[in-house]
Amino acid sequence: MCQLSLLTFRKLDLMLTKPFKMLVLLTLLVTVFITLFSFQPTKEEYYYNANYIKKAAEEFNKEVILLQKIGRGFQAGTVEKDSLRNAVLTTRLAYKKIEFYLDFQFHEYVNSHINGAPLLHIERTGTSPNVLPPEGLQVLDELAFAENPEEEKTQISSIATKLRNTYGILYSSLANQEINKKELIPVLRLQLVRIFSMGITGFDTPGSLNAIPEAKSALEGMLQFSQENKKLFAKKDFEFIQQKLKNAIIYVEENKNFNEFDRLTFFREYIDPLYKSFGGVKYELPEFLTYTSAWNSESESIFSEDFLNPYFYTELQKEEDSELLKQLGESLFYDPMLSNSGTMSCASCHQPELAFTDGNAKSMSSIQGQTVLRNSPTLLNAVYSDRYFYDLRAYTLEQQAEHVIFNTNEFNTAYSSILDKLNQEKKYQNKFETVFGKPTIQRENLSRALASYVLSLNSFNSDFDKYIRKETNTLNDEAKQGFNLFMGKAACATCHFAPTFSGLVPPYFSDTESEILGVLDKPNKIELDKDKGRIANKIESEEAWIFEKSFKTTTIRNSALTAPYFHNGAYATLEEVVEFYNLGGGEGQGVEVKNQTLSPDPLDLTEKEKQLIISFLKSTTDISSAIK
Numbered sequence: 001m002c003q004l005s006l007l008t009f010r011k012l013d014l015m016l017t018k019p020f021k022m023l024v025l026l027t028l029l030v031t032v033f034i035t036l037f038s039f040q041p042t043k044e045e046y047y048y049n050a051n052y053i054k055k056a057a058e059e060f061n062k063e064v065i066l067l068q069k070i071g072r073g074f075q076a077g078t079v080e081k082d083s084l085r086n087a088v089l090t091t092r093l094a095y096k097k098i099e100f101y102l103d104f105q106f107h108e109y110v111n112s113h114i115n116g117a118p119l120l121h122i123e124r125t126g127t128s129p130n131v132l133p134p135e136g137l138q139v140l141d142e143l144a145f146a147e148n149p150e151e152e153k154t155q156i157s158s159i160a161t162k163l164r165n166t167y168g169i170l171y172s173s174l175a176n177q178e179i180n181k182k183e184l185i186p187v188l189r190l191q192l193v194r195i196f197s198m199g200i201t202g203f204d205t206p207g208s209l210n211a212i213p214e215a216k217s218a219l220e221g222m223l224q225f226s227q228e229n230k231k232l233f234a235k236k237d238f239e240f241i242q243q244k245l246k247n248a249i250i251y252v253e254e255n256k257n258f259n260e261f262d263r264l265t266f267f268r269e270y271i272d273p274l275y276k277s278f279g280g281v282k283y284e285l286p287e288f289l290t291y292t293s294a295w296n297s298e299s300e301s302i303f304s305e306d307f308l309n310p311y312f313y314t315e316l317q318k319e320e321d322s323e324l325l326k327q328l329g330e331s332l333f334y335d336p337m338l339s340n341s342g343t344m345s346c347a348s349c350h351q352p353e354l355a356f357t358d359g360n361a362k363s364m365s366s367i368q369g370q371t372v373l374r375n376s377p378t379l380l381n382a383v384y385s386d387r388y389f390y391d392l393r394a395y396t397l398e399q400q401a402e403h404v405i406f407n408t409n410e411f412n413t414a415y416s417s418i419l420d421k422l423n424q425e426k427k428y429q430n431k432f433e434t435v436f437g438k439p440t441i442q443r444e445n446l447s448r449a450l451a452s453y454v455l456s457l458n459s460f461n462s463d464f465d466k467y468i469r470k471e472t473n474t475l476n477d478e479a480k481q482g483f484n485l486f487m488g489k490a491a492c493a494t495c496h497f498a499p500t501f502s503g504l505v506p507p508y509f510s511d512t513e514s515e516i517l518g519v520l521d522k523p524n525k526i527e528l529d530k531d532k533g534r535i536a537n538k539i540e541s542e543e544a545w546i547f548e549k550s551f552k553t554t555t556i557r558n559s560a561l562t563a564p565y566f567h568n569g570a571y572a573t574l575e576e577v578v579e580f581y582n583l584g585g586g587e588g589q590g591v592e593v594k595n596q597t598l599s600p601d602p603l604d605l606t607e608k609e610k611q612l613i614i615s616f617l618k619s620t621t622d623i624s625s626a627i628k
Contacts, residue, residue, distance in 0.1 A: 482616025503553025518586020
């Protein structure tokens with residue numbers, strides 16, 4: 001701010017006439033006024049209490065209050081189940097209109113109390129896990145639309161009351177919440193990811209399958225918000241986004257049938273073009289996304305190779321990586337010198353022509369005549385996970401390598417032994433010196449090299465990927481129909497989330513799910529496989545009964561090359577796998593499974609539909625990064 005000294009005013013007083021002094025004084029006051037308020041436009045331009053968000057939050061609050069009232073009436077027997085169901089649907093539609101903001105601003109809270117998956121989970125405090133029941137809208141959707149919701153009327157009323165209380169706390173904090181509206185542009189892009197990968201798949205609506213109307217509500221929220229914030233967009237961008245959103249809303253309005261909805265067309269014509277267009281708008285990336293999400297905000301397609309940042313999942317940093325480091329890692333990957341016996345390399349169990357699997361039910365052990373505990377999973381896109389191995393016992397790629405090195409059934413060695421061998425080899429001394437500037441080989445650099453190679457094994461250029469990105473218009477009709485079944489009626493995508501088609505959870509892609517499927521010892525033998533799974537991963541905080549026989553949800557990409565299937569390798573063909581899911585897993589086939597997370601209800605797929613799904617699975621084959 002400008003300041004004038006007392007001496008300056010005295011000099012002006014002596015020099016100027018009275019009228020002129022008045023003019024000068026007026027000029028000074030105007031200058032000070034302008035200077036003071038010149039600092040305000042930044043706040044006006046970038047920060048505000050959004051009218052749309054305020055109104056949408058208030059509407060959701062009204063519906064939550066009404067839902068609690070109806071829930072209590074249902075418990076008392078004064079409200080019919082149809083009224084309860086309508087209240088749940090209406091409340092969820094109101095939530096969808098503000099979901100993009102609430103889930104961004106309060107993600108952990110929303111996931112725990114407002115709209116988390118209807119699954120038991122653990123509280124990760126201390127060393128002893130505390131099993132907590134689920135709560136929120138998804139649970140209410142599942143309970144209200146059960147065949148006999150009256151059997152759970154007390155629980156329904158209790159959860160509706162919890163929802164009112166938990167959202168009430170959140171809602172009361174919104175009035176004074178200042179929002180950087182430029183930060184909400186990337187959040188809107190993530191809402192498109194959420195609509196496609198979790199919304200229209202039925203993940204969010206496990207009971208009602210009201211996914212298509214909810215997608216419409218979410219799109220309407222995005223439309224209204226962008227209309228309110230027109231100044232954020234260049235005129236051309238704004239007009240395109242508005243029209244595309246309106247057309248997308250019309251599309252879902254005209255195609256309401258969940259099983260028949262053409263998700264492939266919806267993505268190619270509406271979701272991905274909008275994703276790209278919002279990406280062209282100038283925005284500020286929220287700190288939340290910078291540190292807790294692997295999403296690459298500069299990607300142009302949800303199915304692009306660079307949609308996710310692989311370095312989010314490794315100790316290796318992008319600036320440390322290079323082509324030379326990858327080549328060094330590749331040499332080490334194929335070298336049996338790393339094992340104690342000198343006969344086993346990483347490639348022994350991960351063969352590139354088999355999408356980095358080995359074709360065995362369970363991989364061969366370093367001990368003659370024995371096998372390791374489980375089937376060998378693909379390494380293609382393996383980096384895209386926050387946990388590794390079927391039982392999730394490793395937290396990074398580097399830690400995964402350590403398990404293999406020390407395992408007596410695999411490399412059966414130690415870093416010190418490997419380093420001694422490598423330091424005696426001139427070729428490796430030269431390679432490490434070229435990459436790291438010194439011939440002495442260290443443990444950290446060995447880990448960096450292996451991680452560099454494995455994270456380079458990406459697989460996003462299949463026939464399906466090229467088609468869904470509109471790089472080609474060629475994809476057989478069977479694969480198209482199979483994709484729509486996979487994303488809809490067959491419910492595959494409620495666990496195998498797009499675009500990785502694994503258990504990596506959208507839209508932030510920072511958590512990996514495990515599931516209890518009730519995998520059988522053999523397909524035609526009605527007996528559970530004996531592997532205890534995640535509960536036995538030796539992580540003390542996960543020694544909870546809800547993880548017994550729980551296994552990582554691996555990718556279905558390249559599955560045409562990765563037989564046999566599941567952690568025990570007991571299923572020889574894709575036909576057997578699809579039929580297993582069609583029958584409702586182990587529980588659906590009459591086996592007692594504790595806490596099966598897969599629905600035991602049969603999918604009622606026809607033989608033709610099963611083959612269509614397999615056609616889609618085959619269309620995801622891409623081992624171009626492995627075979628060069």
